[in-house]
Amino acid sequence: xxxxxxxxxxxxxxxxxxxxxxxxxxxxxxxxxxxxxxxxxxxxxxxxxxxxxxxxxxxxxxxxxxxxxxxxxxxxxxxxxxxxxxxxxxxxxxxxxxxxxxxxxxxxxxxxxxxxxxxxxxxxxxxxxxxxx
Amino acid sequence: xxxxxxxxxxxxxxxxxxxxxxxxxxxxxxxxxxxxxxxxxxxxxxxxxxxxxxxxxxxxxxxxxxxxxxxxxxxxxxxxxxxxxxxxxxxxxxxxxxxxxxxxxxxxxxxxxxxxxxxxxxxxxxxxxxxxxxxxxxxxxxxxxxxxxxxxxxxxxxxxxxxxxxxxxxxxxxxxxxxxxxxxxxxxxxxxxxxxxxxxxxxxxxxxxxxxxxxxxxxxxxxxxxxxxxxxxxxxxxxxxxxxxxxxxxxxxxxxxxxxxxxxxxxxxxxxxxxxxxxxxxxxxx
Amino acid sequence: xxxxxxxxxxxxxxxxxxxxxxxxxxxxxxxxxxxxxxxxxxxxxxxxxxxxxxxxxxxxxxxxxxxxxxxxxxxxxxxxxxxxxxxxxxxxxxxxxxxxxxxxxxxxxxxxxxxxxxxxxxxxxxxxxxx
Numbered sequence: 086x087x088x089x090x091x092x093x094x095x096x097x098x099x100x101x102x103x104x105x106x107x108x109x110x111x112x113x114x115x116x117x118x119x120x121x122x123x124x125x126x127x128x129x130x131x132x133x134x135x136x137x138x139x140x141x142x143x144x145x146x147x148x149x150x151x152x153x154x155x156x157x158x159x160x161x162x163x164x165x166x167x168x169x170x171x172x173x174x175x176x177x178x179x180x181x182x183x184x185x186x187x188x189x190x191x192x193x194x195x196x197x198x199x200x201x202x203x204x205x206x207x208x209x210x211x212x213x214x215x216x217x218x
Numbered sequence: 219x220x221x222x223x224x225x226x227x228x229x230x231x232x233x234x235x236x237x238x239x240x241x242x243x244x245x246x247x248x249x250x251x252x253x254x255x256x257x258x259x260x261x262x263x264x265x266x267x268x269x270x271x272x273x274x275x276x277x278x279x280x281x282x283x284x285x286x287x288x289x290x291x292x293x294x295x296x297x298x299x300x301x302x303x304x305x306x307x308x309x310x311x312x313x314x315x316x317x318x319x320x321x322x323x324x325x326x327x328x329x330x331x332x333x334x335x336x337x338x339x340x341x342x343x344x345x346x347x348x349x350x351x352x353x354x355x356x357x358x359x360x361x362x363x364x365x366x367x368x369x370x371x372x373x374x375x376x377x378x379x380x381x382x383x384x385x386x387x388x389x390x391x392x393x394x395x396x397x398x399x400x401x402x403x404x405x406x407x408x409x410x411x412x413x414x415x416x417x418x419x420x421x422x423x424x425x426x427x428x429x430x431x432x433x434x435x436x437x438x439x440x441x442x443x444x445x446x447x448x449x450x451x452x453x454x455x456x457x458x459x460x461x462x463x464x465x466x467x468x469x470x471x472x473x474x475x476x477x478x479x480x481x482x483x484x485x486x487x488x489x490x491x492x493x494x495x496x497x498x499x500x501x502x503x504x
Numbered sequence: 505x506x507x508x509x510x511x512x513x514x515x516x517x518x519x520x521x522x523x524x525x526x527x528x529x530x531x532x533x534x535x536x537x538x539x540x541x542x543x544x545x546x547x548x549x550x551x552x553x554x555x556x557x558x559x560x561x562x563x564x565x566x567x568x569x570x571x572x573x574x575x576x577x578x579x580x581x582x583x584x585x586x587x588x589x590x591x592x593x594x595x596x597x598x599x600x601x602x603x604x605x606x607x608x609x610x611x612x613x614x615x616x617x618x619x620x621x622x623x624x625x626x627x628x629x630x631x632x633x634x635x
Contacts, residue, residue: 098527105524105558120401123558123589124596130560134527154290154355178598189561192597404588411608439591444584444606444613 087159089149095162096142101133104145111147111158115218125158125216128193132162132212135189140164140210150215157198157217165209172204221325222334226268229320234264236316244312250299263288264313267345275337277344286348293352297360303353310346314339366398373399375406382483383412384476386451388421396432403436407445414483415440418476420451430465437470446486448472450479508533510540516548516617517541517579518610522555530566537570541577548617549574552610554585564599571603580605580620584613 112122136143143164199215273281437447473479571581607613
């Protein structure tokens with residue numbers, strides 16, 4: 086049940102900075118603690134960068150959601166890139182195709198309450214994360 | 219459903235009166251809420267409910283958003299005031315009787331009547347359930363908040379010496395408490411500009427894998443920030459558990475006693491404890 | 505494009521990262537630092553991140569790269585002022601920063617560098633022979 090919803094492009098590195106700031110603002114407005122804010126913004130940075138670098142660019146849909154009494158922030162990162170052939174492998178710590186540390190996907194999962202990923206080779210990737218207050 | 223909508227719209231006044239009467243005779247709790255406030259709550263809820271039913275029969279739809287919000291508010295204030303969740307539910311359910319009365323007088327066909335009665339009853343049941351879960355949720359939040367406050371009080375960070383902090387943990391460590399502990403220790407390290415922090419677990423009865431993981435995370439985070447973290451107060455039973463669980467403490471400096479950890483910390487800071495030389499006693503007869 | 509200023513402090517270089525860096529800025533910092541270490545023969549690099557509210561795996565990688573490159577040029581890197589929330593998040597992310605020493609603040613960082621460099625000075629014998 087989305088109370089507020091806004092979509093942002095993730096097409097260049099300035100966009101990655103922008104979505105970090107947006108998520109920080111939204112989290113602050115919901116009175117998330119500093120550590121919770123930092124975790125969510127860091128996950129945002131990881132996933133936005135993934136969409137940009139591996140997915141050729143995409144978007145982030147930010148939503149304020151509620152579930153009974155609790156409120157949270159849901160972020161959906163979507164790209165129409167090459168997709169991930171082996172999701173299970175991609176979710177392992179240290180697995181990287183880009184010469185990085187391989188912590189973007191697996192690490193982000195640890196930073197949020199809910200984490201869902203769907204990907205189809207040739208169609209793109211969608212990662213949905215939720216951080217509940 | 220449309221009959222129900224019309225009945226609601228044209229009988230608002232009567233329904234409200236019937237509702238207030240119903241409440242008088244059941245769970246009034248006039249010790250917790252006065253007549254004016256009760257009436258005001260009823261009026262507002264009825265207004266929102268009636269408006270919502272004109273647009274939809276689905277309590278989860280957007281049409282019912284303000285009704286749900288208002289019910290959440292009622293749940294919160296009633297929990298604060300001391301109502302039980304059941305009493306709050308009864309507040310909503312008491313609406314049924316006056317609505318049935320209004321429906322009965324407007325609908326002649328008995329099968330139509332049954333249909334509308336069922337629909338409206340269903341609606342109110344769902345709203346009552348929503349209110350109860352909100353109420354219970356708020357209660358849980360309050361308990362959680364109180365737990366947090368207790369946690370903060372029971373995990374004080376003390377300064378043993380300039381640059382050396384100690385965190386004596388007492389009681390069981392669960393996930394939530396350990397987070398609080400982590401954050402307050404790290405914040406204290408920054409605020410006091412301390413180079414060494416000693417986490418003492420003498421007062422912790424059991425250490426399981428999760429607790430150990432949390433402690434290790436705290437120590438790793440402190441190191442990342444540039445401070446050293448020692449673990450002390452490890453009782454033999456806990457040492458055994460740690461080995462049996464296969465937890466690797468290879469990177470962590472540990473000591474059985476807090477005093478030993480303190481001595482180590484002093485050494486780390488280049489400090490030494492020494493005995494003050496006694497001044498030579500003057501001969502009193504001289 | 506703006507670049508992050510690098511200050512020269514005796515035989516050390518000092519960088520304060522205060523902005524929410526985008527990727528190109530981070531990469532140019534890497535280049536600039538390496539260039540200056542080589543130019544001045546610096547022995548120490550102090551990076552202050554007390555204003556950084558986010559350190560994600562990209563920034564982490566950049567810092568690790570800086571440390572590795574400096575090491576090759578015989579300079580030691582010290583990271584100072586990491587915020588608690590950042591430290592907690594990094595641990596959760598599972599990121600380690602190999603080859604980087606850390607200190608609570610710039611003052612401590614400088615002391616750390618000084619001590620480290622004093623320990624690793626190549627001793628010169630008065631008669632010209634080496635150990």
